Amino acid sequence: MPNLEKCLTIEDLMKLARRRVPKMFFDYADSGAYTEGTYRENSSDFQRIKLRQRVAVNLENRNLATTMLGQPVAMPVAIAPVGSTGLQSPNGEIKAARAAEAFGIPFTLSTMSINSIEQVAEGTTKPFWFQLYVMRDRDFINRLIDRAKAARCSALVLTMDLQILGQRHKDVRNGLRAPPPITPQFLFELATKPAWALGMLSAKSQTFGNIHGHVSDAVDLASLSKWTATQFDLTLNWKDIGWIKDRFGGPVVVKGVLDPEDARLAVDNGADAIIVSNHGGRQLDGAPSSIRVLPEVVDAVGHKTEVLMDSGIRSGQDVLKALALGAKGTFVGRAMAFGLGAGGEAGVSRALSIIQKEMDTTMALMGERDVRNIGAHNIYSNDLQRRQGY
Numbered sequence: 001m002p003n004l005e006k007c008l009t010i011e012d013l014m015k016l017a018r019r020r021v022p023k024m025f026f027d028y029a030d031s032g033a034y035t036e037g038t039y040r041e042n043s044s045d046f047q048r049i050k051l052r053q054r055v056a057v058n059l060e061n062r063n064l065a066t067t068m069l070g071q072p073v074a075m076p077v078a079i080a081p082v083g084s085t086g087l088q089s090p091n092g093e094i095k096a097a098r099a100a101e102a103f104g105i106p107f108t109l110s111t112m113s114i115n116s117i118e119q120v121a122e123g124t125t126k127p128f129w130f131q132l133y134v135m136r137d138r139d140f141i142n143r144l145i146d147r148a149k150a151a152r153c154s155a156l157v158l159t160m161d162l163q164i165l166g167q168r169h170k171d172v173r174n175g176l177r178a179p180p181p182i183t184p185q186f187l188f189e190l191a192t193k194p195a196w197a198l199g200m201l202s203a204k205s206q207t208f209g210n211i212h213g214h215v216s217d218a219v220d221l222a223s224l225s226k227w228t229a230t231q232f233d234l235t236l237n238w239k240d241i242g243w244i245k246d247r248f249g250g251p252v253v254v255k256g257v258l259d260p261e262d263a264r265l266a267v268d269n270g271a272d273a274i275i276v277s278n279h280g281g282r283q284l285d286g287a288p289s290s291i292r293v294l295p296e297v298v299d300a301v302g303h304k305t306e307v308l309m310d311s312g313i314r315s316g317q318d319v320l321k322a323l324a325l326g327a328k329g330t331f332v333g334r335a336m337a338f339g340l341g342a343g344g345e346a347g348v349s350r351a352l353s354i355i356q357k358e359m360d361t362t363m364a365l366m367g368e369r370d371v372r373n374i375g376a377h378n379i380y381s382n383d384l385q386r387r388q389g390y
Contacts, residue, residue, distance in 0.1 A: 017341030026172035032281035033166035039281025054367025074104030080333035081131030088198035099348035116209030153381025161194030161256030260300035298326030316358025
């Protein structure tokens with residue numbers, strides 16, 4: 001096991017994960033659509049936002065705890081749904097869920113996870129959130145929602161921005177599949193990453209656990225791949241929130257909103273919260289960063305519903321900037337994936353610890369003691385920043 005204490009930033013964990021995880025799976029996490037311009041701007045736009053420093057303030061008894069969707073959280077951070085997490089590390093979804101549970105924050109399981117809903121529920125003791133892709137096979141989706149209910153999932157995260165799959169050139173060039181094809185190149189990868197290979201031999205699942213064995217038309221790898229490729233629903237619309245919410249019987253959060261008008265439509269059709277997200281830059285390349293759009297969405301619907309934010313967060317400072325611009329909570333996906341690839345469950349815990357420490361120190365240097373008080377007054381503003389939209 002690597003010495004994770006030497007990793008001081010999420011980037012350190014990313015570099016370690018690159019050395020330990022087969023290239024096709026590392027690239028899956030570290031990639032965006034087409035030119036990857038939106039992927040890069042998700043992070044770089046955070047750097048343009050400056051924080052106000054305040055001094056001579058009592059900094060005793062600082063607090064990072066708050067709520068997300070009415071649930072107590074140790075800090076305003078949840079783990080985002082990331083597909084194929086179980087290929088970053090064997091049983092990856094279970095490991096990440098356990099790390100989140102121990103830390104006191106929500107974990108969101110992807111529809112396209114390697115470990116199934118039931119496997120994650122068996123490996124944890126507290127309810128987690130489940131992310132839903134709406135597919136053409138509505139019988140399967142109804143059963144999937146019922147399985148989430150049976151596993152005591154406390155919220156459903158409905159992703160709206162994947163009716164059609166944005167092309168990620170790295171995945172195409174790497175021939176990404178789950179499980180991976182046995183090629184000379186992949187065998188070389190296994191030889192150079194023995195810990196990953198040995199661990200995967202004992203993994204509970206090596207392909208999409210929520211689909212395999214639950215769809216009559218997907219009985220083997222070839223048919224599973226074919227079924228998945230044709231299933232994303234091109235007719236998905238705002239009215240679908242209603243029947244999904246009725247079926248689930250709990251809060252439904254709409255993810256993938258990047259426009260104020262879409263935010264209004266989501267709320268008008270029953271969304272219990274909004275996640276401002278561009279899918280980590282993995283869908284519409286050329287779209288604005290999530291942090292740039294966040295204030296517009298907050299202005300549009302923040303008085304009606306809880307606005308959360310995803311895409312681009314790599315530090316505790318990024319979390320605070322999102323809160324200052326109106327988010328009530330944030331999601332981290334790649335930070336979790338890099339931690340998982342670097343060191344399994346301990347690596348995810350390290351990633352969360354890095355973010356927590358950065359939040360605490362930065363908040364103190366901003367002259368704040370309670371994360372619930374973070375707001376627009378914490379952003380340094382001048383004429384240049386106003387022209388840039390912050």
